[in-house]
Amino acid sequence: MKKQKMFLKMITASLIRRRSRMLVALLAIAVGATILSGLVTIYYDVPRQMGEQFRNYGANMIFTPAEGGALSQADIDEGLTCIPEDNVVGCAPYRYESVTIVERPYMAAGTNLSEVQKTSPYWNVDGAWPSVSGEILVGKNVASTFALKPGDSMTLSYDILSPDGKPATADETRDVPTRDMTFRVTGIFDTGGNEEDYVFLSVEDMTALTGEEGGFDVAELSVSASSEELQGYADAINSKSIPLSSRLVKRVTQSENTVLSKLQALVFLVTAIVLLLTMICVATTMMAVVTERRKEVGLRKALGASDASIIMEFMGEGLLLGGVGGLLGSFLGFAFAQAVSVNVFNSSITFHFLLVPLTMLVSILVTGLSCILPVRSAIDIDPALVLKGE
């Protein structure tokens, strides 16, 4: 037991009292460990982050009614039973109706606005989303046509009955009975898409405006799943006898996967290169340390140190450095990953405690490998040669 104590005393004294040289090695290991733990954290977090990020570009699955019908809420709900509830990020059904605003025809969509926020989180709303009945969200183009600002009122007219069964068009001036409703504009949104020509209101307000409950034309879903899983859900839904068909928004889900696998390969490559560089740096430093301590090694040998003792002492120092560097690196790496996550993905990540011992283990392994050559050169030192003369 006393022997171990002396061993620890020797290697810690060597590290502590000969700071500068060891700090270089420690720094190299800590940097390597930081990159390692940081990138591994990102590696595991990126799929989640990317998934969320891609979902920001819209829904990845849509339901459409079969053969010219309309979707009922019951059909949609039944379709949803094929997807695990936790994976459904949002499901927004849309009922489109033609309306006129100051004699001009527009499209109004009745939908579940809180679900739209989940399926289309990229919508940029100036103002607020409608929260109560009588409020409306207006597309940018509509708003600019009528110079609307959040807080303004606007009136939608709906043709109750047109003589030919069709809604009126702009150039017609027929005397059609209309139902007018006035809404308060809570927000103006831009999406970069043709939604900017629409107005959005709640399903209930749409029912009130048209005077009748109607089915939905389409439902957009945002599902958190891999593209294989998504396809599985879609197939399951289509094989059921519900009057709706389900399909994937292909472009998004596929690019999500290719980008992910490329990114992960890149992370893997960078980690490997960084570890290699760390190894070279530690090996060089340890080599310099051995050269610097030739006399000491010679002295220890002269005092009767066996090769095994010399190996143990240098490896002990190296592995201690590896452990401390790894410990430092695992925390710095988390900070690094967090910074990347916040800056790139705008969201924070959770600390994985398992990564601490893992990073330490890899650091110790890498240091151990880097110490092999320096330790071998220490064993080759001839005490008679290094101890004589100045």
Next chain:
Amino acid sequence: MSLLEVKNVSKIYGPLKALDQVSLKVENGEWVAIMGPSGSGKSTMMNIIGCMDKPSQGEVLLDGADIAKESNKALTAIRRDKIGLIFQQFHLVNYLTAVENVMVSQYYHSMPDEKEALEALERVGLKDRAKHLPSQLSGGEQQRVCIARALINHPEIVLADEPTGNLDEANEGIVLELFKQLHREGTTLIVVTHDPEVAEEAQRTIVLEHGRLVREIVNENFKED
């Protein structure tokens, strides 16, 4: 049987014979000085006796066993168990304190024992310097730490290569006084020196020149005081 018997030992470096057919016997408890001009082979001789080097020819019997035939590993063990080394340049581990330096020797030999190490330092008059690093000690103090280290494992033979070469007169006196004490206690001492005053303290002086043992002087005035 002599403690040490060197028989016709040569050490050859290419064209150079650093040692040339040297023979020498050292009895248990004897104090021998080795003198000679620079390059005459004194250190080479010490390295061979100290098991740090092997002769090119000849036998070196320590306790009757020929160390010239041993493996490096066995030589390390003999060095550890039987030999105490003192160098001109002290050679202390610079990041360990005086007492830790003494304990390093114990560590490789058997068990580090701080109490015993402190006693050894007390013996060389450095008890109050035990926690100092070598850089905080004078040359004479460093050499005394080395002496304490060489003695800690009770070696059969103490080899000192120019132990006073880097010391002033006062410190040389202290070191010689310690050697006298060791001799009284029965330690076998072989001391390489340039200094006739140091050699005079030994029982016997051998002189090397060009790798040959050219003279052997027995100190008539040597008194067992």
